[in-house]
Amino acid sequence: MIDLMRNRIVAYAYLIRLDKPIGTLLLLWPTLWALWLASGGFPEFHLLIIFSLGTFLMRSAGCAINDYADQDFDRYVLRTKDRPITSGKISGKEALVVAATLAFIAYLLIQPLNALTKELSFFALAVAILYPFTKRFFAIPQAVLGIAFGFGIPMAYAAVLGFIPLEAWILFIGNIFWAIAYDTAYAMVDRDDDLRLGLRTSAITFGRFDVLAIALSYGVLFLSQVLVAQLANLNNYFWVGWCLALTCAIYHLKLVSTRKREDCFKAFRHNNWLGGFLFFGILLGLT
Numbered sequence: 001m002i003d004l005m006r007n008r009i010v011a012y013a014y015l016i017r018l019d020k021p022i023g024t025l026l027l028l029w030p031t032l033w034a035l036w037l038a039s040g041g042f043p044e045f046h047l048l049i050i051f052s053l054g055t056f057l058m059r060s061a062g063c064a065i066n067d068y069a070d071q072d073f074d075r076y077v078l079r080t081k082d083r084p085i086t087s088g089k090i091s092g093k094e095a096l097v098v099a100a101t102l103a104f105i106a107y108l109l110i111q112p113l114n115a116l117t118k119e120l121s122f123f124a125l126a127v128a129i130l131y132p133f134t135k136r137f138f139a140i141p142q143a144v145l146g147i148a149f150g151f152g153i154p155m156a157y158a159a160v161l162g163f164i165p166l167e168a169w170i171l172f173i174g175n176i177f178w179a180i181a182y183d184t185a186y187a188m189v190d191r192d193d194d195l196r197l198g199l200r201t202s203a204i205t206f207g208r209f210d211v212l213a214i215a216l217s218y219g220v221l222f223l224s225q226v227l228v229a230q231l232a233n234l235n236n237y238f239w240v241g242w243c244l245a246l247t248c249a250i251y252h253l254k255l256v257s258t259r260k261r262e263d264c265f266k267a268f269r270h271n272n273w274l275g276g277f278l279f280f281g282i283l284l285g286l287t
Contacts, residue, residue, distance in 0.1 A: 011089040012098060015067060016060035022269050024059045026182065029275030030175045031055055031152030033282055034168065037232050038160035041286050047159055050109050055152060057106040062128045062148065064099035068092050069132035077193040116158040124151035135194075139205040142187065146179030167231040174224025181217035181249075182271040184210060185256050188264040211257050218249045225278060234285025241281020248274040 017023055031051050035043040067074065067085050071092055074080035084090045103125055110121055127148045134141040150172050157168040180202060187194070187203035188210060194201050206213040222242065229238045248270060255267040 008090070011084040015064050015084045015090065015095060015098060016102070017063045018060075022272055023063070024056050025272045026179075026275060027059045027149045027152065028052065028055045029272075029279055030150050030171070030178075031156055032279050034153040034156035034171060035160065036279070036282050036286060037167065037171070037228065038157045043156075043160065046112070047156075050113070051152060051156060051159075054106045054109050057102045057109070058124065058128060061099040061102035061106070062131070064095045064102070065129055066132040068095045068099070070135075073197050073199065076197055077190060079190060079193075110159075113159045114162055116162065116164075117155050120151065120155045120158055124148070124155065127151065135199045135201065137200065139200055140180065140202045141200060142180045142183040142202045143176055145183055146176030149179050150175035165231075167228045170224050170231070171228050174221045174228070177217040177220035177224070178271075178275075181214045181221065181252075182268050184214050184217070185252065185264045185271075186268040188256060188259060189261045189268075210259075211253060214256055215253055218253075222246060222249070225281075229281075229285060232285070234282065235287065236285075237287060238281045238285030240284055241277045241279070245274045245277035245281065248277060 013019065035047060035051060039047075067083055070080070071085045074083050074086040080086065085092055085095055107118075107121060110117055127144065131141065131144045131148050134144045138144065153172045153175060154164045154168050157164045184202040184206065187201035191201070191203045195204060202213065203210055222245070225242060225245075229242075252267040252270060252274070255263040255270075258264075
């Protein structure tokens with residue numbers, strides 16, 4: 001009985017990707033950008049806790065929904081064939097219960113916040129549910145992922161200011177293009193399998209222009225950061241983080257230009273550093 005419970009807990013941990021924190025970090029960095037910018041410095045501690053925990057919970061819920069939606073495809077992809085649902089360790093219904101429970105806890109977390117933030121949370125949940133299914137009909141589902149991964153931005157501004165200024169939307173758009181960049185690199189890893197299964201990804205849509213598309217997406221991200229820095233009146237120290245992040249992007253382009261699976265996956269994972277450096281630039285710019 002104890003072994004059975006242990007195996008089930010381990011399966012749940014793999015379902016919500018506890019072994020792969022990169023997704024949580026890619027969701028957390030934009031939220032932290034927004035919290036610091038909206039607050040003009042270190043945010044109120046309770047907001048930092050709520051949004052950090054909420055990021056983890058919603059990313060975990062999203063993973064469970066994604067695996068439920070993709071269970072009939074994952075078994076045919078080398079990288080995903082051993083996921084908990086596909087391998088039979090847990091059922092699809094269990095995954096939905098896990099996702100619903102985590103989303104509900106996340107909603108309870110934001111109860112001390114204002115009405116606008118709560119209203120935005122429903123849109124965030126709807127996009128998180130929609131995203132896995134867009135791979136069946138939308139040419140660039142990574143854009144939908146960017147919306148899902150960036151919803152912490154308007155929510156953070158709403159929680160701090162009670163409204164969503166222009167700089168928040170510019171930051172949000174930049175994050176969408178960042179997600180297109182790093183998730184296209186990720187999709188390049190599975191491109192052959194996705195083509196065989198009839199799925200749609202940006203790596204397939206962009207075809208031989210995939211590296212160029214990633215470069216242009218990074219370009220929009222970095223331009224958006226400059227515009228936001230100007231609107232937020234960040235000082236010149238902002239450029240330290242911005243330049244370090246740009247160096248990361250150039251490194252990523254060098255990796256994906258090989259179009260090798262291991263290099264593309266490495267580029268995807270290394271985006272954590274890019275997001276961190278942009279946050280570092282915002283911290284410096286607010287001093």
